[in-house]
Amino acid sequence: xxxxxxxxxxxxxxxxxxxxxxxxxxxxxxxxxxxxxxxxxxxxxxxxxxxxxxxxxxxxxxxxxxxxxxxxxxxxxxxxxxxxxxxxxxxxxxxxxxxxxxxxxxxxxxxxxxxxxxxxxxxxxxxxxxxxxxxxxxxxxxxxxxxxxxxxxxxxxxxxx
Amino acid sequence: xxxxxxxxxxxxxxxxxxxxxxxxxxxxxxxxxxxxxxxxxxxxxxxxxxxxxxxxxxxxxxxxxxxxxxxxxxxxxxxxxxxxxxxxxxxxxxxxxxxxxxxxxxxxxxxxxxxxxxxxxxxxxxxxxxxxxxxxxxxxxxxxxxxxxxxxxxxxxxxxxxxxxxxxxxxxxxxxxxxxxxxxxxxxxxxxxxxxxxxxxxxxxxxxxxxxxxxxxxxxxxxxxxxxxxxxxxxxxxxxxxxxxxxxxxxxxxxxxxxxxxxxxxxxxxxxxxxxxxxxxxxxxxxxxxxxxxxxxxxxxxxxxxxxxxxxxxxxxxxxxxxxxxxxxxxxxxxxxxxxxxxxxxxxxxxxxxxxxxxxxxxxxxxxxxxxxxxxxxxxxxxxxxxxxxxxxxxxxxxxxxxxxxxxxxxxxxxxxxxxxxxxxxxxxxxxxxxxxxxxxxxxxxxxxxxxxxxxxxxxxxxxxxxxxxxxxxxxxxxxxxxxxxxxxxxxxxxxxxxxxxxxxxxxxxxxxxxxxxxxxxxxxxxxxxxxxxxxxxxxxxxxxxxxxxxxxxxxxxxxxxxxxxxxxxxxxxxxxxxxxxxxxxxxxxxxxxxxxxxxxxxxxxxxxxxxxxxxxxxxxxxxxxxxxxxxxxxxxxxxxxxxxxxxxxxxxxxxxxxxxxxxxxxxxxxxxxxxxxxxxx
Numbered sequence: 001x002x003x004x005x006x007x008x009x010x011x012x013x014x015x016x017x018x019x020x021x022x023x024x025x026x027x028x029x030x031x032x033x034x035x036x037x038x039x040x041x042x043x044x045x046x047x048x049x050x051x052x053x054x055x056x057x058x059x060x061x062x063x064x065x066x067x068x069x070x071x072x073x074x075x076x077x078x079x080x081x082x083x084x085x086x087x088x089x090x091x092x093x094x095x096x097x098x099x100x101x102x103x104x105x106x107x108x109x110x111x112x113x114x115x116x117x118x119x120x121x122x123x124x125x126x127x128x129x130x131x132x133x134x135x136x137x138x139x140x141x142x143x144x145x146x147x148x149x150x151x152x153x154x155x156x157x158x159x160x161x
Numbered sequence: 162x163x164x165x166x167x168x169x170x171x172x173x174x175x176x177x178x179x180x181x182x183x184x185x186x187x188x189x190x191x192x193x194x195x196x197x198x199x200x201x202x203x204x205x206x207x208x209x210x211x212x213x214x215x216x217x218x219x220x221x222x223x224x225x226x227x228x229x230x231x232x233x234x235x236x237x238x239x240x241x242x243x244x245x246x247x248x249x250x251x252x253x254x255x256x257x258x259x260x261x262x263x264x265x266x267x268x269x270x271x272x273x274x275x276x277x278x279x280x281x282x283x284x285x286x287x288x289x290x291x292x293x294x295x296x297x298x299x300x301x302x303x304x305x306x307x308x309x310x311x312x313x314x315x316x317x318x319x320x321x322x323x324x325x326x327x328x329x330x331x332x333x334x335x336x337x338x339x340x341x342x343x344x345x346x347x348x349x350x351x352x353x354x355x356x357x358x359x360x361x362x363x364x365x366x367x368x369x370x371x372x373x374x375x376x377x378x379x380x381x382x383x384x385x386x387x388x389x390x391x392x393x394x395x396x397x398x399x400x401x402x403x404x405x406x407x408x409x410x411x412x413x414x415x416x417x418x419x420x421x422x423x424x425x426x427x428x429x430x431x432x433x434x435x436x437x438x439x440x441x442x443x444x445x446x447x448x449x450x451x452x453x454x455x456x457x458x459x460x461x462x463x464x465x466x467x468x469x470x471x472x473x474x475x476x477x478x479x480x481x482x483x484x485x486x487x488x489x490x491x492x493x494x495x496x497x498x499x500x501x502x503x504x505x506x507x508x509x510x511x512x513x514x515x516x517x518x519x520x521x522x523x524x525x526x527x528x529x530x531x532x533x534x535x536x537x538x539x540x541x542x543x544x545x546x547x548x549x550x551x552x553x554x555x556x557x558x559x560x561x562x563x564x565x566x567x568x569x570x571x572x573x574x575x576x577x578x579x580x581x582x583x584x585x586x587x588x589x590x591x592x593x594x595x596x597x598x599x600x601x602x603x604x605x606x607x608x609x610x611x612x613x614x615x616x617x618x619x620x621x622x623x624x625x626x627x628x629x630x631x632x633x634x635x636x637x638x639x640x641x642x643x644x645x646x647x648x649x650x651x652x653x654x655x656x657x658x659x660x661x662x663x664x665x666x667x668x669x670x671x672x673x674x675x676x677x678x679x680x681x682x683x684x685x686x687x688x689x690x691x692x693x694x695x696x697x698x699x700x701x702x703x704x705x706x707x708x709x710x711x712x713x714x715x716x717x718x719x720x721x722x723x724x725x726x727x728x729x730x731x732x733x734x735x736x737x738x739x740x741x742x743x744x745x746x747x748x749x750x751x752x753x754x755x756x757x758x759x760x761x762x763x764x765x766x767x768x769x770x771x772x773x774x775x776x777x778x779x780x781x782x783x784x785x786x787x788x789x790x791x792x793x794x795x796x797x798x799x800x801x802x803x804x805x806x807x808x809x810x811x812x813x814x815x816x817x818x819x820x821x822x823x824x825x826x827x828x829x830x831x832x833x834x835x836x837x838x839x840x841x842x843x
Binding site for chain 1: 310327338
């Protein structure tokens with residue numbers, strides 16, 4: 001299964017599924033920002049999961065992570081506006097393709113869910129500020145689940161914008 | 162009434178108890194933020210119907226227990242303040258679209274993450290129903306404060322309805338969304354369907370804002386607006402002008418005066434920073450927050466006249482009172498400059514008057530003032546011509562010509578002019594100005610006396626004078642230096658064989674005292690001699706011996722003429738030596754006038770004391786027209802000068818010089834000086 005869009009491309013092995021989307025904002029909000037010389041930015045988000053991706057889910061996976069079983073993982077690659085480029089938060093090198101299971105922590109989650117653990121990393125690849133966020137369905141299976149994640153990450157291509 | 166009102170009232174009760182915990186914020190940053198909020202939320206008629214929910218769910222929303230993994234709201238753990246607690250910072254945010262908590266606008270949840278150097282321990286909040294996690298989830302949204310590397314625990318969450326990039330400059334406009342958190346809330350936050358004022362107050366931080374805790378319920382106004390008071394200010398809402406947040410003295414004064422239902426009416430615009438203070442426009446006037454931090458409300462004709470005169474940026478400065486009742490059914494306001502504006506409703510007049518002058522009990526009766534005229538020209542040369550024209554409309558037999566750029570020679574020449582009913586005209590050393598030449602012709606002079614040597618008035622100029630008035634006798638009074646020139650002028654005044662009963666002595670290096678001295682000397686026909694501070698020049702010494710005066714008046718303090726010089730003069734001449742001085746050049750000028758004119762004057766001349774030229778030409782005119790000369794600062798009328806005018810009680814005050822020398826502000830003040838007896842203000 002190939003997921004491609006907004007400069008992301010990844011060939012997913014079974015049973016992964018994925019989606020790329022951009023955010024939506026109201027015209028009123030866009031106008032309001034424009035009135036102060038700014039532009040609302042809704043860069044894309046890539047979601048990958050071995051579980052089902054619900055239609056309504058947060059950019060960092062709320063709603064999706066609720067569906068993870070102990071054998072599942074969720075990956076979000078969240079892009080930021082170009083004004084984040086070069087800032088200390090994002091100036092850490094390219095998106096990592098090989099994660100260390102020891103860096104996953106039960107408290108490393110947006111929302112702590114019993115049994116799960118997470119890892120978050122801000123980075124820049126091909127001029128695109130990104131945040132990699134990975135949730136493991138079972139922290140006790142981190143070694144095995146992270147292998148799967150690393151396999152998917154190795155397939156991920158991030159084109160320059 | 163909806164649930165939202167009851168929630169707000171509960172928050173108010175708690176806020177009152179927790180006020181002392183509210184962090185102190187800078188007023189300016191707060192006001193800047195408040196202005197943004199007020200603008201953004203000006204009008205939003207969106208309304209929502211509450212969805213049926215359980216009691217707790219309707220307050221705190223789903224997943225409100227610690228075990229359910231979400232982070233608590235800051236107001237739950239931060240004394241009711243919707244602000245980041247100490248040791249945390251704004252780290253990122255997400256949006257929930259079209260939220261009932263924000264009157265149908267987007268709602269924003271802000272993460273306050275632990276500062277990298279701070280410590281905190283993971284725990285559960287103990288809110289009424291918000292028992293979510295505190296400082297547990299190591300996670301970051303990342304749109305704010307991107308100068309901070311890495312990720313730390315989320316301490317708590319703030320909720321606002323203002324786009325975060327407007328709320329905090331460090332946040333970018335990258336929008337991230339999580340609609341599944343739509344119903345997350347806490348009992349210390351607004352409920353659904355809040356009023357606009359409740360939204361603004363929450364965005365400002367609730368009790369953590371500079372407003373502090375609420376002190377009233379929201380009050381509806383007759384025109385469909387509303388307002389609410391707080392410990393340190395007011396929020397008001399108008400259907401026409403939007404929401405305004407008034408913090409500090411302005412907000413408290415606004416509330417004390419009845420808010421939008423009071424004399425000021427609604428706030429009509431954003432506050433404007435002026436002269437270290439602030440002006441907030443209202444329907445019927447304005448609120449002025451002074452640099453001293455107090456606030457005063459001005460309304461109606463007085464405020465309009467104040468604005469016309471430049472408001473706080475004008476010479477009046479900020480008001481130091483609000484609208485005060487005054488005798489005769491009038492109102493008045495005092496200003497920092499020491500002046501008042503008073504309004505008489507019986508005539509509609511607004512007048513300026515000194516703040517220490519009381520009004521009469523009868524309406525329509527004001528203190529009498531002098532008329533004010535100005536003798537000026539575009540340059541000092543042309544001002545001298547104007548003074549000559551005005552003071553000697555029928556011409557003169559003699560004119561004194563002095564250099565326009567150096568005062569020393571010219572001052573002595575002013576005395577000579579005064580004794581001969583002659584004007585002082587000015588020339589540059591580059592050539593005789595056409596205006597001066599024309600004035601010499603108009604005057605029909607038979608004698609022109611040039612004061613100073615060729616370095617001050619070149620021979621080419623002397624030749625031009627001869628060409629301009631070929632029938633006149635042109636002579637020059639000069640010495641080797643300014644002291645010798647003054648001595649030569651002295652000899653010309655008295656004649657070479659005559660002494661003088663009185664001689665004035667001033668410092669020859671600075672003009673302020675000399676301005677007053679030349680006037681006094683000129684009016685008395687007494688010579689004016691110059692000296693160094695600590696050394697009596699030989700030319701002056703010789704002239705003093707020749708004049709053999711009985712009285713020598715030293716004008717100025719010992720900084721100008723030392724006691725040693727005064728004593729030397731006394732020993733040299735045997736004269737009685739006395740000083741004429743005041744704390745300033747203005748006091749000295751007033752002292753001279755007071756000594757000479759104890760019975761008042763029909764007219765008074767006023768020139769700047771900050772430059773010599775106008776006062777010098779005015780000094781000669783003073784003797785000619787019989788009007789004493791007083792000095793003023795360029796931008797404001799010194800109190801001593803004002804008092805001198807009050808005592809002289811003239812019918813006319815003539816300003817000598819243009820607005821660069823004597824500003825229009827001084828002209829306004831001169832026109833408002835009482836010139837008849839009046840009651841001092843208690």
